[in-house]
Amino acid sequence: MRTLRLIPKFKAHIWGWIDTMSSIKIENLFAAYDKADVLMDVSLEVFSGKITCLLGSNGAGKSTLIRSILGLTPPRSGRILVDNKDITNIATHKVVAEGIACIPEGRKMFPKLTVTENLRLGAFQVSNEALIRERLDKVFTSFPRLAERRDQLAGTMSGGEQAMVSIGRGLMGGPRILLIDEPSLGLSPLYVKENFKIIEGIRNSGITVFLVEQNVRQTLAIADYGYVLSGGHVVAQGTADELKENEDVYAAYFG
Amino acid sequence: MQNKTNSDVRWMGMPALAVGLIVIVAIALFGWQFLLAESELAVLGMVALAAMAGVTLGKTGLQASMSAAMRGHARSMNIAILLALVSVIFLLGQEHFPLLMLTTTLLYMTVAFGLNVQFGLTGMVNFAGASFFGVGAYTAAVLTNHGAVPPLLILVAGGVLSALIGCLLIVPVVRTAGHYSAVVTIAFSVMFKTFLEVNDVLGGPQGLMVGPMKTFGWDFNSSPVFLGLEMSFYVNYALLGAGLAALAFMFVQRLERSWIGLTLDSVRLDETASACFGLNVVRAKVLAFTFGNVLVGVAGALYGMMISFIAPNSFSFSDSLLMVAIVLLGGMGSLWGTALAAVIVVILPEKLQIIQEYRFLLFSVVVILVLLFRPEGLIPRKVRSYFPNWRPE
Amino acid sequence: MDIGLFGQYLANGVMLGTMYALVAVGFTLFFGVLDVIKFSHGDVLMLGSFTGFTVYIGLLSLGIENPWVMIAAILIVSIVTTAMLGAVIARYLVLPLKSAPPLNILLITLMLGTAIREAVRLFYPDGSNPKAFPALLPTASVDLGGFSLRADSVILVAAGVAVIIGLNLVINRTRLGLAIRAVAQDEETAKIMGINYTMIVLVTFAIGSGAAAFAGIMNGLYYNEVNFGMGLLLGLIGFCAAIIGGLGNIYGAILGGFLFAALQTIGAVALPFASAYKDVFAFGVVIALMAWKPTGLIAERSSDRV
């Protein structure tokens, strides 16, 4: 499997737009889940102010990687650095305190809480009430539908609306880095398109995005750089354009 | 270990069967002496010895050898165990109290096997074990006092009645799950005891005398003579108790290995999925609940006849808890674990009489520690093997 | 039945119901955040009331006799100690077993309850005998047609109801409550939101145990007697109340508590058979209720917690 590394290892300095260091740096990560190895020697970087994507089919270990970053599945070995600070094996709420937010796979609403309460939870570590209100207003301005339903229980909303809540919730904490796990999962094509536009907008507002996806074409359309994960290994990486050109590789992985 | 065939597992160079037999003899000798031990130093010394033996021998691969023996020579081993048990009973021959303890343990074991079908296999909780035990005992009391019912039939009647009373709970128990059905059985347990106390039909709080067991002209409460020695009359009950426990063990093991057992397992693991595969979840639950209660009831009937006097106080909620403690301590669904736990739960507090009023405190602390450090129980249940000798290549 | 008598039964029932509800709320909170049943709850309550009693003895020896000062001190010390104990239990006995089968936690906390009970009986001075809890509240009473309404009962019920309402407000209106509800619904996502999960669990156990301590003090002030076995039945009833209401639902716990008190009162006075059957009646109705509504009166839907 390792032999399939078609693209040479990434050299940051040759890229004009990389003038900053990477936001998240993962070094030689091994992670296991119920005694089965899921990630094997994964090293990658998430670049500041860009959309870095991680592509892979079901079971490639993408979600485990996200869980490792968040401290939900502690890695067996390896290091995770955020702005050169080691966050390996620290509790999830401390990871969040480093300015990392996540839009989890399947949106993960709190179904019995209202839209507003869900959004407020996104800003749980923000203690400034004025700031919370300001951000709430921003979310409601961006998603007028949510403003109409601010007191509705999140569990009673449609998938698309829940996706809005989930995105809004991810932004409420004012993160520097946003991890997005499979935003297109279970949504209608129209919403998916909409979602990717929003993610692009998030990047443009200066937030670093780490996007985990199966949907190769649409992801590469907005991403700046990408990795391909298969069987727990990083098997390919490169700029979005480079990856697009090697479609035969993806055929091998995503069939 | 998994890959080795049975003949490969050796402990100190001995074949598995030999090791198994030696262990059985050792345990029998130990049990015999432990039941006789009276001074606190002897008791504590033997408990320490057993604990040490358990830990060190487990590490030297004895355990693997043991389980290989159990797998590869199930029949010989089971016969050996039964023989060892009977020998211990005869060795204790004249010692009334140790025999009473032994029989009580065997009956609690039977109860725990029954509860195991409910807890361990089907995942149903039953916090009214002592109540069903009581139903059996009270049935025995009423039948021995009024009318000439053959005693073996009384045992059956105890089981049947316990199952019938259990039917009262079937609807709420089958409909509810988890903590909700815990409440149903807890409520029943409290209700049952209060009911017995409040009305006088069944002796009220003073309890009832239970007649002795008589079969084929053999009065169980008269002392048998063996090799010219007059034995304790408890020998009769101990033998019957051993038979009952062995029978219960066999039944439950057969059940576990049958299609019904597989059904119960799947109901426990995922009720919805089981229903999707066309399994009749309700029937499986009713079956497990009833089967468990029958075993508990039969054991209760024999217990009543042995102890010869019963009162509501003996069948309270805390007694039910003791029974649940046996199941959990042993390891859910694990029969050998259950047997070991029954020994510990019944005999330990009794042997701890020496520390008198402190022993419940100590007992509860011991259970807490075991659950903290061995959450799967003393001997966790293994993956079911349908063909003990067959291993995929 | 004449009005005075009815009033008396109602007053008694409300008093009992308030106490049961306070206990049941604890069960519901614990179940909410951690999906566990902490069966030592009743004995923790007993420990709370014994702590209060000890504080009372201590104050007496210090020469402080103002009843209001005493009540304040008893409440504060007892609630704080018991809350801390609740957190310690959660930290060292419940959280480590989180991944074990739920029955294990049930059994371990049951055993813990036994251990607490036995420890108080053995190690508290003269612990096996009942203790006279002081009557610190004013005992003036108003006679309302054959029914005497006592000031202390009114104060106790009012305080109990206030605590229940207060708890409800904390759960539904504060940031802490929001975190508790979030943890109850989805532990992992709550963590992702930056909630310190362990802390919230400990705080929830502290709150629940504190409420139990309050119920224990209330029990002591009302019956003027505490004993080492008082928690056993109260815990059992509180658990049943939480269940018939619907686990994990705070309104369910309150409803369940008052319902159980009503059942007991009806069983004792309004039914044709002897009053000794009242527990048989109450628990029998519980079983029937479970057959009718298997997940409680206020049913727990999908992930309806707290």
Place this chain on the structure above:
Amino acid sequence: MAYAGNRRTIISAALAASLSLSFASAAMAKDTVKVGFIGPLTGGVSSIGLGGRNSAELAVALRNQNPDSKYEYELEVLDDECKPNVGVQVATKLAASRDVVGAVTHYCSSVAMGAVDIYHKFNLPVIVWGAVLPDITYGNDYTEVHRINGTMINQNDAAAEFMTDQGYKTWAIIHDTTDYGKGHNTYFSKYLTEDGGEIIGTFGVTSDQQDFTAELTKIKQLNPEVVYFGGLTPLAVRIRQQMDKLGIEAQFQGASGLKSEAYFKGLSGDLAEGTVTFLEGAPAEKLPGGEYFMAEYEKADFGEAFEAYGPFSFSAMNLLMDAVEEVGPDRKDVTAYLADVQDHESITGAVTFDANGQNTVALITEYVAQDGEWVVWADSEYADGTRTLTGK
């Protein structure tokens, strides 16, 4: 308590020998005789059980100090938890242990009921020290079973007569649903009706009940002159307390199970004042050797009070040891000796066993709560008219 074990077996003997050298070295000039004590040492009534145990221990210790005694006595103490099944187990243990010659057993009637069969089966002579159900001695013809304390028959006969003599007319009865409470209800109701009292309500309560307001509210409406409680102290405390809560102003009367120091410790204010209760025998200080017993008990510095039945346990143990002194350590001989006990001196008064082994000296003493202690009625300020019972 019992240090040297029964060395019947090789292994335990070896273990014991290697581990207990320090204990074995005690000088033993006299033969050692083993006697037993069984009572509830854990659970709700453990305070009485512990008081009984201490008293029995005291009796043995005092006897061993006595240079005139022929034997060295060793006490084996067992806990019946006040549960019949446990009681039967420990009774079997004691009875089956061959070197135990006799025992002082049981406070809880249901336990005694279950255990008497065992004593008969194994021919172990026992003296019941606290259980009051008549059937324990009268329900069988076992020569092994004796009882030093009176039954609830004597007690309730006296209680009904005394209370009707005080001029009370109407009663409400509360009893717990244990054998003790139900038995008291039966006999008290019987004698009270015979003596002309009227029972206007009877309420059964469970033995772990906390709240009695429902029953008491009904009682308040019935408005009896006396509330009789058949049960033990913990419940009596709650009931008396809640009577006050509901404003019930009736005389409170209890059965023997009420006479415990815990009644005063459990009640606040002067609520205990004026409560009357009845107990077999006479108070320790009134007994022939009572002062001596109390002084020795004080000296031994037990953690717990001897409670209502401590003196019975003490004198039962002494009676048993007297028997052994007289006829030697043999069960059959001791049983025979006990069968003929006539006017045997003890700190609880002269003991005479009838054909059923029941002590016939049915002395019942009336007590009234006065200034935080139980005072014999005849000595109280109530008897001389300084104070009056409720409603009189």
